[in-house]
Amino acid sequence: MAPELLEAILHQKKMSMNRRDWIKNAAIAGGSLTLPSLMRAQAQPTAKKSGIGDSTYDFINLSINENQWGPSPKAIKAMEEKVRFAYEYPGVPFQKLRSEIAERSGVEADQVLVGAGSSDILMSTSYVFGKDNSSIVCSDPTFGDLIRWSKRHGTEIISIPWSEERKPDLPKILASIREDTGLIYICNPENPTGTFLEKEALKDFCREASKKCPVFVDEAYIDFAADAESLTMMELVREGLPIIVCRTFSKAHGLGGMRIGYAVTSPEIAKQIGENYVSGVVGGSSHVSLEGARAAYADEEWISYVREQTKKVRDDFMSFCDSIGQEYIPSHTTFMLLPVKKDSKMIADTLYAATKIKISPRMIHGQNYLRISMGNPAQMDLLKTGLRLVLS
Ligand SMILES: Cc1ncc(COP(=O)(O)O)c(C=O)c1O
Known part of the structure; x- marks a missing residue:
């Protein structure tokens, strides 16, 4: 990531910039996402189909492999x-x-x-x-x-x-x-x-x-x-x-x-x-x-639904990684492991400061990795914008 960008994000954190403003800026910086989709990400942190309400977290938790589609x-x-x-x-x-x-x-x-x-x-x-x-x-x-x-x-x-x-x-x-x-x-x-x-x-x-x-x-x-x-x-x-x-x-x-x-x-x-x-x-x-x-x-129908939705999100995320030249380990689950070139904790902290998305930094055999749980599409849009910035 360009040092000036990191500085800007950390400065924004210090100034307790609210997330809505950050999202607007990120959308402009990221270029590829529309403001409405990012606004939806903010308004709807969890899937609605099952009838469950929004998450009880005050952040987006993509660190512990919860199923964002919720129960049947x-x-x-x-x-x-x-x-x-x-x-x-x-x-x-x-x-x-x-x-x-x-x-x-x-x-x-x-x-x-x-x-x-x-x-x-x-x-x-x-x-x-x-x-x-x-x-x-x-x-x-x-x-x-x-x-x-x-x-x-x-x-x-x-x-x-x-x-x-x-x-x-x-x-x-x-x-x-x-x-x-x-x-x-x-x-x-x-x-x-x-x-x-x-x-x-x-x-x-x-x-x-x-x-x-x-x-x-x-x-x-x-x-x-x-x-x-x-x-x-x-x-x-x-x-x-x-x-x-x-x-x-x-x-x-x-x-x-x-x-x-x-x-x-x-x-x-x-x-x-x-x-x-x-x-x-x-x-x-x-x-x-x-x-x-x-x-x-x-309710096997619900499991099929969850499986299909997760696969869609995972495939889309893999395409995103390809598009930014980010390596990943192809996954069959609800999370993915990405080898990264910089300190994974620093990346995760910066992402959190900027987006309130929590992911799991790892150090495995001397190599930095990020383990990221798949969220719903709106959460993933916000994640992609954040990653585009913190991984560049
Ligand atoms: C591989 C694996 N096994 C077991 C568990 C434990 O899950 P639980 O106690 O919720 O069934 C987890 C939780 O993340 C897991 O990743």
Whole structure:
């Protein structure tokens, strides 16, 4: 970015310039966007189709991979209707959701763990398989929750740097399994890259690796792929291998705030984790959340809608990156990772100061990156204008 531009933006921040004025200036500086579209970005920070209101943030949050399309209108209705049953413990909807997941996954209900977000399951798994002087093998970078918790109770983390393609290096991960390894953590699609591993390669890997210890496959973002069901490792669970496939309602289903996730695994592993996890029947998710998740699970039309909208936004953003000569890692999810030439934190801070858009700066193996969640088109218009300035 030209130093005078950075100075001007920082000066504007100091002067507490209001965003409407900045947007006008940015539109002029960016040249390619119309003022009305930017005004819409300001007025409508979130998608309206599902009937949800504007965001509760006082900024635009493109840093934690929330689904800007929100939950299915049917899920909203189900949650509203169930509020009056809030006095009941959530046993009934818990068991119903569990059975519905089991049926669709082709397993028995005792192979399904439902938790307060998949974080709940990640944490419980780290306690079961990551203690007693054991080690966990994972790719680096990857999603950090299970790794962080495992470290806290003394587990050694064997992190294998990503491959040249910036994907988990499966052969090296396999070769790094030790006698004391209690678990392998693979995130597919990967966070923060948004890349998929080739299905057969991952299947072969899971078959081999699971001879030594359980493999946890975090499929939090799999619903964003059109062929999600053909990419999942669920069939290995059905074959009886010690694989834990973990999913969440926080992403494509737009229920991040309701805290529901689940895992499908062997009956033995489900029992082991089940005895140690926080949720159980009454400990974790609420009645309302569970009913929302049930309705969201049934509404496949909404998931298709979210998937299509996200793809449109992602494709458009990739074209934008091409147009400004910005490298990116092609993604199958609701976020993208961009290698950048300057300090990523400085870029993110400047963008925030200028647009109130929050993105996630990263330093990976000595290289600066930005991880950006896909917003709705209006948010993305504002983002593109900001990036055009801060990346130049
Ligand atoms: C890969 C991955 N797994 C799991 C989670 C946890 O999600 P939740 O606890 O909302 O289900 C996230 C959240 O961002 C994620 O990116």
